[in-house]
Amino acid sequence: MENYQEILKGLQSNHKYLPTWYNYDEVGSELNHICTTENSNYYITRGELSVLRDKIENIIPRVPYQLTLVDLGCGNCHKTRFVIDELLRRQGTLSFYPEDISEDFLLRSSKQLAEEYGDDLVITPIPEDYVEGIEQLKKVKGPKFILWLGSIICMSYADQVNMLRLISAMMTDKCNLVFSADITQDRNTILKAYDDEAGLMRNFIQNGITRLNKETGSEIDKTKFKWEVDFVLNKDPYSVSYVRKYMEAKESVQYKMPQLNMDFTMKMGERLYFHEGEGFSCKYTLEQLRNIVEKAGLRLTDTWTDKDKHVVFCRCTTV
Incomplete structure (x- = not known):
């Protein structure tokens, strides 16, 4: 699996995440184009x-x-x-x-x-x-x-x-x-763009899990998670505001990942972020x-x- 060490690092950290770039395979790039051009609120x-x-x-x-x-x-x-x-x-x-x-x-x-x-x-x-x-x-x-x-x-x-x-x-x-x-800077405008009613942005983000399942041999069930989007405003001149996108476990889950030689576990209420650091889309x-x-x-x-x-x-x- 390409760049598996970076994926392992994100999945095993206390602040679990998939790096932003991981969504951009051929399918993800096409989904990103769709969600940024066909979402009228984007x-x-x-x-x-x-x-x-x-x-x-x-x-x-x-x-x-x-x-x-x-x-x-x-x-x-x-x-x-x-x-x-x-x-x-x-x-x-x-x-x-x-x-x-x-x-x-x-x-x-x-x-x-x-x-x-x-x-x-x-x-x-x-x-x-x-x-x-x-x-x-x-x-x-x-x-x-x-x-x-x-x-x-x-x-x-x-x-x-x-x-x-x-x-x-x-x-x-x-x-x-x-x-x-x-x-x-307007919160409502931003959330409408990143959490559109048609679910185009969610389709793009969920590609990260589809790809993870394919490349690791896992069977993560997307229905066992809540998909959330949030916006954090920061006026500090040496910082930025940002969006957070994550899935939150509705129950404790465990999935085998044979290609990474690990079991992936999440407790109920634990989050997996689809970006490194505090947020993305600054x-x-x-x-x-x-x-x-x-x-x-x-x-x-x-x-x-x-x-x-x-x-x-x-x-x-x-x-």
């Missing part, structure tokens, strides 16, 4: 698309040289197309490096883009996690426009800072990083975001928000 994707559609000419800096496009955690690249189209309009051709942990999903998306754009778009897919992917991207020469859309919010505070530091290691003074973040004030960027040794130069002020795009350069 404002993040709608807000991101609005900013890209209305402000892409300003988000991409005008420079007297060609840019190479990097997309970290690219998914199916449906948001990246706005950037590709604008860069092709300016440059005529474009070298594109999409990176994603789900290899099958990434290669399928790359194939679709290659068929659509032809020789004008030279695609080099990187099917790796962030750390390995960035190591490969460090070898890419020249000015880079780096996208990291919708992903910083799914990390712990420390990991957000560390990831931005990691990205900065492949940047020169001619590179720009643009990432998007959620600046929504929500920010602009002050909180600026502090994170500065801690990582980068400079926040510009921001753009959608009209409803749910989402912000941040452009960063090296100091």
